[in-house]
Amino acid sequence: MGKETRQKFDGYAAQYDEWFMKNEHLFTSELRLFKEVLGDITGKKLLSVGCGSGLFESYIDCTHVEGIEPSGDMGKIAEKRGVNIIKYGLIEEVDLPDNTYDIIYFNGSSSYMEDLTPVYAKSLRALKEGGRLILLDVPKESAFGFMYLLGKSLNTYDHEYLKDAMPELPYPLALAASGVWHTTEEKINVLKALGIEKFSFRQTLIKNPLYTNEEPEEVSEGYKSGGYVAIIAEK
């Protein structure tokens, strides 16, 4: 990838972080999920695929967290926050060493990737036996997924169909529109086809988007209700 290639998140770094800071309760809910699924990372080697600005990593000890990020705007902030960026580029373009990581996670980044099979296959090869691939995303089938797809098709959130139904500060339309929203079961099926048998699931943002930022939510088991869902797949 040439340095001049513009990435989906270039130019949005400040807006991205600001959105989470303004939606602080939504952020707290997602951060709770993120921390719970990572668990105790002491002494573990982690890779964050599409680490963005390292916002979530800034709330954990990221001494042993490596990152891959195509957007220079986002990645530079992540580096300042302590993430060790091993590649400014797309996961598709990276060679990862085999049997190396304890945890590889995609926090919101699968939602910007078309073909998940090769990137998950590559990640599974790079995990140690017993290591975990963790995928956190807004499911396509959730209320958030519908909202983003409707915003994308209308090219605005400011539409009579959405009147009185939108949260005060919705996720930037350009980032919703550039997403490739996948269902949770689509990702589970990709992993099953790659030989994964051990799964667990956690979710948050159970409330409708209009109310999500009223207060932080707890994390619960499962994946069929949440606006933010984690698939935990064990190699």
Ligand SMILES: C[S@@+](CC[C@H](N)C(=O)[O-])C[C@H]1O[C@@H](n2cnc3c(N)ncnc32)[C@H](O)[C@@H]1O
């Ligand atoms: C929704 S943001 C999430 C950022 C960060 N993980 C977080 O949770 O704040 C998605 C990130 O995935 C990155 N991304 C998109 N396509 C990618 C790809 N093919 N390989 C690696 N990262 C990618 C984007 O540049 C962006 O930073």
